[in-house]
Amino acid sequence: MAAGGSSARPEVIWARPERAGRGPRPTYTRGEIAAAAVRIADTDGIGAVSMRRVAAEIGCGTMSLYNYVPRKEDLYELMVDAFSSEYDLPEQPSGDWRADMLMLAVQARALIHRHPWLPGLLSPVHGFSPNGLRYLEFCLAALEGLPAGNGTKMELIAMINGLVTAFAGNELAAAERARAFPWSPDEEQAARGAYLARQIGSGQYPRLAGILAEAAGPIDYDAAFGRMVNRVLDAFEFESGQDKP
Template identity: 55%
Template sequence: MAASGRAAGPEVIWARPERTGRGPRPAFTRDEIAEAAVRIADESGLAAVSMRRVATAVGCATMSLYNYVPGKGDLIDLMVDLAVGEYRLPDRPSGDWRADLLQLARQAREMMRRHPWLPGAVLSHTFLGPNALRYMEHSLAVLEHSGLDDALKLELISMLNGTVVSMASAEQAAAERAKESGHSPEQRQAAQAGYLTSAVATGRYPLIARVLAGSGPVGDPDEVFDRLIGRVLDAYAGPAAG
């Protein structure tokens, strides 16, 4: 407890030295611990990640793991930042901020496909680690000559990340429902289309009927993703152009 009687505030894991200059060299690094946790989450989901299971994976006692990582929240912070380190960032922006941000969004989507636990972890993740700061610095460099003020730059980065997380979460939820039902996503989509066709044929949903008649097929998921991200970027290109 702090001297005032209140609990001390949260501590960022990266603000703690990984090791002091005294004593023996630690048996593990934080990255090695995070890598073990990520492997567990990739195989069995984020709920399967526990301090005990990670300790077993790296080969130490559970209580010893707390000497490296104070708690599970810190462990998830390390996992998220390790995944964020998978961004392939060029040495410098191309000069086309829209194209560069679209490329980052595509990378984020693929990252979340490799790590299905990541969208949920990002939603509860509050601290920016070294890799997230590297990503943020690059994103701001991309937007340096966009014409946006600094507040709008940060807002756009947040909106872009939030859109990718939302779309990745929806994709994963659809895949999980398909897996549970034993039917492919295409089969489920066809069943939904059949139901909608019969429902609008009753005449009770004229607006839905009109929209469906004019919308055409859903289209390739990658094209849909690019189009939706493009609309987010369009919304901010307006202020930049003005």
């Protein structure tokens, strides 16, 4: 395959040996290449990640980098796998599948905040990288205590991951918008709060007014995140209980 070109057949970078059986040891490892790409994305955003920029980061020529990473899509896959390696997985599940899934969800949210570029790269295809498989195997081990079929367990994992990605992605988007304002977030919130108060005071929204009257201060996003994850777990636990003979 020509450097930077397209293969006549689909390729999976993990199926390619990182080092040929003969010849000199490669100068760079996939881990080093992925770490360089992640540093660039963390600092300047995913749009700044290019083969040329990554090559410069590790100190090699752009064309030489294609010997390690044939396609930019492969580079993205290395980055997602590097993200998956950051999960702090216990040696064994705790025996409480709900606690384990909540623990993983909390970690995933924190990792997305650490790497804001991540939601744009997440894909079911990338989930089968080496560290992605390690994560998935742990999830399935943790879910052995859930009396449900394998397909249901895979759906649970996918639903939790989707919830985390959406929740954290919204948090990141809100923070990005706030940074674009020429005033402080508190000033922005005060202006919006005043507008909402005027609308509620019009009497056109009695149900919403009742809800807001019960609200006790700012939203605790950590607590709200935990409740959302637990409600998903509740649904799967209930469904599995209903399926029992």
